[in-house]
Amino acid sequence: MKPIDLNEVQEQIDAFAGKKVFIHLETTNGAYANHVNEKAYNVGAFIRNAQVTYEHGKIKGAGAAYRVGLKTENGWVYAEGLNAWELDEKNRLLMAGHDREGRLMVSLEISETAF
Amino acid sequence: MEKHVVVIFPHPDDEAFGAAGTIAKFRQEGVPVTYLCGTLGEMGRNMGNPTFATRESLPEIRKKELQDACKVMDIELKMLGYRDKVLEFEDLSKVSDHLKELLETIKPTLVITHYPEYAVHPDHNALGAAAIDAVSRMDESTRPTVWAQAFMRGYQEILGKPDVVQDIRPFVKTKVKTILCHKSQAQGVLGNVTGEELTEENMEAIALEHFKEETFYTWNFENI
Numbered sequence: 001m002k003p004i005d006l007n008e009v010q011e012q013i014d015a016f017a018g019k020k021v022f023i024h025l026e027t028t029n030g031a032y033a034n035h036v037n038e039k040a041y042n043v044g045a046f047i048r049n050a051q052v053t054y055e056h057g058k059i060k061g062a063g064a065a066y067r068v069g070l071k072t073e074n075g076w077v078y079a080e081g082l083n084a085w086e087l088d089e090k091n092r093l094l095m096a097g098h099d100r101e102g103r104l105m106v107s108l109e110i111s112e113t114a115f
Numbered sequence: 116m117e118k119h120v121v122v123i124f125p126h127p128d129d130e131a132f133g134a135a136g137t138i139a140k141f142r143q144e145g146v147p148v149t150y151l152c153g154t155l156g157e158m159g160r161n162m163g164n165p166t167f168a169t170r171e172s173l174p175e176i177r178k179k180e181l182q183d184a185c186k187v188m189d190i191e192l193k194m195l196g197y198r199d200k201v202l203e204f205e206d207l208s209k210v211s212d213h214l215k216e217l218l219e220t221i222k223p224t225l226v227i228t229h230y231p232e233y234a235v236h237p238d239h240n241a242l243g244a245a246a247i248d249a250v251s252r253m254d255e256s257t258r259p260t261v262w263a264q265a266f267m268r269g270y271q272e273i274l275g276k277p278d279v280v281q282d283i284r285p286f287v288k289t290k291v292k293t294i295l296c297h298k299s300q301a302q303g304v305l306g307n308v309t310g311e312e313l314t315e316e317n318m319e320a321i322a323l324e325h326f327k328e329e330t331f332y333t334w335n336f337e338n339i
Contacts (some may be wrong), residue, residue, distance in 0.1 A: 001169055024170065030160050031200075031236045035268060036307050046158070046200075086169065094169050102164035103303060109170065 001084035001096060004066050006059055009085050012093045013057040013068065016110050023050045023070075023077060024109040049114050052077060068095065068108055079108035117146045121223040121259070122190075123214065123246040125153035125202055125238040127181035128297040130188075132304060133264050134227055135290040136283025137329045138188050143286075148190040149221055151214070152181060153242045158200040161303035164315075168299050176299055184296035187289065193217065203241035210242070215249035223259045226250055230332060233265035233274065251336055262331035277330035284327055291322045 026046035033040040054070035054077065061067050061082075070077040081097035088094055092111035099105055109115065120141050122130055130138065130150050138148050155174040162168040168176050178194070185192040195213065197205060218226070229243030243263060250261050262279055271277075283290060294301050295318075306313045309325045 001166065028160050032307060035235045088171060094171060098162065098166050101303060102162055102166040104160040104162055107170050
């Protein structure tokens with residue numbers, strides 16, 4: 001993955017707009033958060049292969065922390081803390097936020113085929 | 116002497132951190148070892164440091180790491196095909212049947228797995244419970260011994276001291292080599308385990324210094 005360039009990623013988000021797409025959306029601080037630090041909470045959520053169509057989507061932010069919002073017919077898809085992206089060999093838009101140690105904290109992925 | 120040892124853990128690298136020294140010891144004695152690995156660690160958050168995996172490329176990368184690790188330990192590998200993080204939501208009676216069938220074919224004399232409810236990660240607890248359930252339903256005459264591994268904070272205060280303490284110092288090089296096969300995970304997990312700031316350069320030395328023993332509880336089937 002490479003650091004997010006706002007214009008490049010916006011172009012990719014636009015390319016999936018109006019299409020029936022599959023979403024992987026995830027946030028996690030790991031299954032060991034509380035084990036390693038008694039004061040920490042284990043928190044995470046993911047949804048894999050949710051089917052949505054968004055009328056438009058935007059990427060906002062600067063530096064190393066970007067937000068993406070996708071406006072769907074009945075609601076929104078939202079992710080915060082993204083800092084890396086790639087279009088993989090299956091033409092899927094992968095976006096992720098990694099911490100200083102390279103660990104995934106958040107992920108939003110868009111694909112025309114199921115993950 | 117054991118005739119065949121089966122290790123049942125859910126993630127590629129559980130075998131390395133939890134039991135690689137013990138496995139190396141059995142292999143040196145000529146005992147065959149089979150690793151039944153529950154998932155491919157698809158949902159791991161360590162992506163290498165610096166990051167080289169993505170959520171989508173991680174399963175294939177970890178599969179290769181697992182195969183390499185099993186080569187280092189010189190053991191047989193069977194991947195069970197469950198998905199990381201959601202194992203506890205599977206029908207665990209089916210998982211137990213699946214394991215029982217495999218165990219009845221392999222006929223081990225010893226099974227190593229996680230101690231249910233004392234192994235921190237929900238996947239560990241779920242697969243450990245399924246494994247123990249599977250073994251408990253086997254015929255007593257062919258039923259293998261079970262060594263269960265616990266590491267939840269404060270586990271010894273509740274369970275007492277583990278009765279199986281393997282001095283793995285003679286095998287620490289193999290253990291660390293096995294850990295380092297899991298390149299996407301090694302640095303992140305070792306950092307947690309040792310509490311040290313790790314770099315690619317210092318992690319082997321720190322790991323060699325850190326691991327002295329692996330401990331287990333012999334499961335008492337009378338208590339079920």
